[in-house]
Amino acid sequence: xxxxxxxxxxxxxxxxxxxxxxxxxxxxxxxxxxxxxxxxxxxxxxxxxxxxxxxxxxxxxxxxxxxxxxxxxxxxxxxxxxxxxxxxxxxxxxxxxxxxxxxxxxxxxxxxxxxxxxxxxxxxxxxxxxxxxxxxxxxxxxxxxxxxxxxxxxxxxxxxxxxxxxxxxxxxxxxxxxxxxxxxxxxxxxxxxxxxxxxxxxxxxxxxxxxxxxxxxxxxxxxxxxxxxxxxxxxxxxxxxxxxxxxxxxxxxxxxxxxxxxxxxxxxxxxxxxxxxxxxxxxxxxxxxxxxxxxxxxxxxxxxxxxxxxxxxxxxxxxxxxxxxxxxxxxxxxxxxxxxxxxxxxxxxxxxxxxxxxxxxxxxxxxxxxxxxxxxxxxxxxxxxxxxxxxxxxxxxxxxxx
Amino acid sequence: xxxxxxxxxxxxxxxxxxxxxxxxxxxxxxxxxxxxxxxxxxxxxxxxxxxxxxxxxxxxxxxxxxxxxxxxxxxxxxxxxxxxxxxxxxxxxxxxxxxxxxxxxxxxxxxxxxxxxxxxxxxxxxxxxxxxxxxxxxxxxxxxxxxxxxxxxxxxxxxxxxxxxxxxxxxxxxxxxxxxxxxxxxxxxxxxxxxxxxx
Numbered sequence: 001x002x003x004x005x006x007x008x009x010x011x012x013x014x015x016x017x018x019x020x021x022x023x024x025x026x027x028x029x030x031x032x033x034x035x036x037x038x039x040x041x042x043x044x045x046x047x048x049x050x051x052x053x054x055x056x057x058x059x060x061x062x063x064x065x066x067x068x069x070x071x072x073x074x075x076x077x078x079x080x081x082x083x084x085x086x087x088x089x090x091x092x093x094x095x096x097x098x099x100x101x102x103x104x105x106x107x108x109x110x111x112x113x114x115x116x117x118x119x120x121x122x123x124x125x126x127x128x129x130x131x132x133x134x135x136x137x138x139x140x141x142x143x144x145x146x147x148x149x150x151x152x153x154x155x156x157x158x159x160x161x162x163x164x165x166x167x168x169x170x171x172x173x174x175x176x177x178x179x180x181x182x183x184x185x186x187x188x189x190x191x192x193x194x195x196x197x198x199x200x201x202x203x204x205x206x207x208x209x210x211x212x213x214x215x216x217x218x219x220x221x222x223x224x225x226x227x228x229x230x231x232x233x234x235x236x237x238x239x240x241x242x243x244x245x246x247x248x249x250x251x252x253x254x255x256x257x258x259x260x261x262x263x264x265x266x267x268x269x270x271x272x273x274x275x276x277x278x279x280x281x282x283x284x285x286x287x288x289x290x291x292x293x294x295x296x297x298x299x300x301x302x303x304x305x306x307x308x309x310x311x312x313x314x315x316x317x318x319x320x321x322x323x324x325x326x327x328x329x330x331x332x333x334x335x336x337x338x339x340x341x342x343x344x345x346x347x348x349x350x351x352x353x354x355x356x357x358x359x360x361x362x363x364x365x366x367x368x369x370x371x372x373x374x375x376x377x378x379x380x381x382x383x384x385x386x387x388x389x390x391x392x393x394x395x396x397x398x399x400x401x402x
Numbered sequence: 403x404x405x406x407x408x409x410x411x412x413x414x415x416x417x418x419x420x421x422x423x424x425x426x427x428x429x430x431x432x433x434x435x436x437x438x439x440x441x442x443x444x445x446x447x448x449x450x451x452x453x454x455x456x457x458x459x460x461x462x463x464x465x466x467x468x469x470x471x472x473x474x475x476x477x478x479x480x481x482x483x484x485x486x487x488x489x490x491x492x493x494x495x496x497x498x499x500x501x502x503x504x505x506x507x508x509x510x511x512x513x514x515x516x517x518x519x520x521x522x523x524x525x526x527x528x529x530x531x532x533x534x535x536x537x538x539x540x541x542x543x544x545x546x547x548x549x550x551x552x553x554x555x556x557x558x559x560x561x562x563x564x565x566x567x568x569x570x571x572x573x574x575x576x577x578x579x580x581x582x583x584x585x586x587x588x589x590x591x592x593x594x595x596x597x598x599x600x601x
Contacts, residue, residue: 043468051501138473165473167466
């Protein structure tokens with residue numbers, strides 16, 4: 001008898017691991033049978049998780065932390081024992097704005113695009129106008145990455161430009177109608193904008209933070225404790241799915257599976273772009289290769305580093321205008337559960353980091369790090385502005401940013 | 403009975419499915435004395451909400467505008483117009499029931515819980531009633547489609563074997579009993595095979 005788990009998700013490429021774990025039989029190998037519930041808004045995915053319609057969910061990492069801390073609703077402790085992927089999002093601008101600030105055939109340089117955008121923002125301000133950008137949710141890495149980039153380029157979000165919420169499936173409409181001038185969203189929705197001819201991709205979020213944490217698998221903490229062996233089995237199944245996912249010979253098949261009506265209900269060709277790190281930036285353009293656009297599997301990419309949760313918490317303070325609280329910082333850090341990830345994969349031969357936290361943005365090149373199991377080499381993980389996040393000094397980090 | 407409780411309350415119903423919205427609206431009309439606004443359009447939603455300034459927003463669980471709405475509430479709270487989700491923890495069961503029914507509610511902070519309950523309970527009832535209606539309709543549609551398939555299979559058998567309609571039906575039934583399947587499954591196989599053979 002296989003154990004059943006119901007998993008909530010939004011139609012995005014980075015929901016791939018649980019879906020492929022089920023479709024390729026990795027879940028079954030681990031004694032699991034996965035059912036899926038698709039929604040179109042994160043609020044719904046979260047409600048279903050909190051009220052037991054789903055056992056686990058594809059979730060924005062900052063939303064899992066915000067829910068635990070009780071932002072905008074009473075606190076409910078969530079746990080994230082597995083990161084579903086790093087990066088995989090992009091900044092897409094309306095054609096007119098892209099032509100002004102990123103007039104190249106390749107992805108822009110974040111500093112140059114930022115400087116040109118700052119110039120545009122100043123010119124508009126002189127005429128009493130403001131640009132408006134869309135992000136998928138207030139508590140999303142999209143919001144934090146976009147804000148990080150803009151602020152480092154001298155554009156103060158909420159003051160110099162407006163940032164509004166636009167659900168991923170409606171980003172292309174919002175660009176087409178002029179409701180927003182740009183957006184930061186996951187795939188395949190940037191590619192949908194390009195195909196519809198309503199916008200151009202100018203940056204990948206991987207250019208802002210080379211190893212930025214993206215979605216997590218989130219569960220209610222009590223459920224994790226109750227069904228710990230089942231969740232550990234799911235982690236093993238998703239690691240197997242990840243190994244399959246990064247092999248080029250599987251890309252076509254996986255794109256076709258994800259494109260199916262019950263999953264992303266989209267175009268396999270568009271989904272293939274992010275899977276293969278080859279994005280078409282403007283309609284009719286040639287595909288541009290950008291390595292690690294969406295980072296999966298390698299370098300223990302799915303390991304929930306506590307320092308990633310702490311960076312997200314620092315950005316929550318920054319943009320919600322809240323003061324540092326040691327208690328909240330601890331609660332936020334505790335959402336990420338490297339201990340569960342470790343016990344799931346101990347003895348499988350999979351690589352396991354020796355530490356649970358790292359100084360984010362500090363690696364300039366390939367670096368060997370201590371591993372508990374296997375050999376561990378991490379590559380460059382820098383922020384585009386050279387910033388370094390030491391999780392032991394969040395207030396000091398914020399003081400430098402503001 | 404409910405009159406004194408909810409007099410003057412402004413309730414916004416957000417649902418892109420106009421049919422369901424009107425079922426909810428009709429149900430809430432029982433609550434005499436409150437004003438009800440139905441918002442079926444995604445476009446301009448926030449501006450309408452701002453204009454209406456509701457005490458309660460009822461929105462279907464899966465509505466694509468929920469994240470947009472929550473963002474608006476979070477920001478407007480900063481502007482001292484506090485709206486929060488109906489999440490009094492003591493009322494966890496009630497929220498669970500509303501989530502199960504497929505409705506979520508956002509209410510002005512500080513509104514008395516019993517007043518909210520009256521509205522949300524009614525909305526849940528109407529949502530459930532609507533879901534039952536939908537299920538009945540789907541079942542009726544399914545039955546109709548099944549009958550059409552059986553009719554087509556009968557016609558194929560009549561044409562190809564030169565038998566009568568009762569004989570064709572008897573043949574389908576015999577095959578179904580032999581293989582312990584439903585008649586409609588056999589009929590479907592006949593229709594598919596016929597299509598594959600190029601008619």
